[in-house]
Amino acid sequence: MVFMNKTLGRHLREAVKSLGRNAWMSIASISAVTVTLLLVGTFLVIMMNLNNIASNIEEDVEITVLIDRTADQNAQNQLESKLKNLEKVENVQFSSKDQELEKLIKSFGEKGESFKLFEQDNPLNDVFIVKTKVPEDTPVVAEEIKKMRYVENVQYGEETVKKLFEVVNVSRNIGIVLIIGLVFTAMFLISNTIKITIFARRREIEIMKLVGATNWFIRWPFFLEGLFLGALGAVIPITVLVVSYNSLVNIAVPYIQGSFVELLPFSPFVFQISAILLLIGVLIGIWGSLMSVRKFLKV
């Protein structure tokens, strides 16, 4: 690529001029990029948050083994060593019913105060908390434990995790198809805009070639035009992202505190997504102009 600091100003002027000259086509292209990036942005925000939630849950997929109330200390010890001897189990921890109540109260925040009533007559069980070596083994191990003596019941986040991953997968696929379609539409519109510019400039281009302008000199304004169209298309999506994620975080946080649902923090998440959107916009723009330049410029 022939570099061109002294002519950059000229290329920029030419690019901006033709944005204005084909105002309607420019607006159409920018809108296409805008719609595309709005969708990409929404999609990324949802996917990354769902992924975060899913992996949060996955990380502490643990099996809570409720110990039968009739079990004495001896039976309890036996059960513990049986659990520890399971091949797929990483560790086993005892938690008394009082500790369990405490956890419960904490997880409900201020509303948890009302559970304090139960401190006198705790309805919960003593439990063993079992962690497997790999999260996927959780269901198998849970089934095995369920059959053991002195086990009243087992609990783990099976359903939630399964459903969540299903949601993540389905929406990922829908999103990808939609976005690919939109990206191509946007690219097509940009390449058409550039084509019109090239056509409007065919005499200039002819003379440039005659007097010995280099191919890169001739191409630059068209690349810049595509790049601008793409970058301008990213402006609204980024603004929408910043404003709406900020309010989402502010509104949602009080409700979801303490639960396993958790939003990624505003910074740096929103800035990363913004950068990705800008990058995608610019790439769409450059790609769109590349297609036209290659096809119609013949330099």
Added chain:
Amino acid sequence: MIEMKDVYKTYSNGVLAINGISIKINQGEFVYIVGPSGAGKSTFIKLMYREEKPTKGSIVINGIQLENLKEKEVPYLRRNIGVVFQDFKLLPKLTVYENVAFALEVIGENPKNIKKKVLNVLDLVQLKHKARSFPDELSGGEQQRVSIARSIVNNPPVIIADEPTGNLDPETSWEIMRLLEEINNRGTTVLMATHNKVIVNTIRKRVITIEDGKIVRDEARGEYGLYE
């Protein structure tokens, strides 16, 4: 300066436009290219500035071997050759000054030099007073002078003109010829394809006659042939 050896050109539609041409033109010569319509004059000219590639044969312009020339080296070849056409090829939305400056801007000339060079060359073609006019405010002869100014503003060693007087009345044509002679007198090689018998027979120069893609005559002080 310009040398062709056994050059052939067949267009993609099968037309054999140049059928074995060898020629040598020295620096500072003034050469007319004449011949009947369809003889291959324009093709001959296009081969020199690499608008067309020869099917066979070697061409050297100002030391540049055209057959080995890569696509991205073509612009640098063209900076050695000023090209002038019958239809002027001026940009209608640019002034006279801007049209000439354009040729320097797009080859990355230092902006500091542009003004001086453009005014110099407008002086030479006697159009300094029209610098701010637009092409459609000029006569045909004036427009052709602008286009000649544009072709020489970068000071190329050779200029090639394809029927530069083709669209002009006789009076104006003489004006253009005087200008081309003046440019030639400064050492620039001038090649000019023309159908203008009076000019060729009055301003006597080397005449290369092409018929059916072949050179049939090449005389140092030639005359226009007997075809019309």
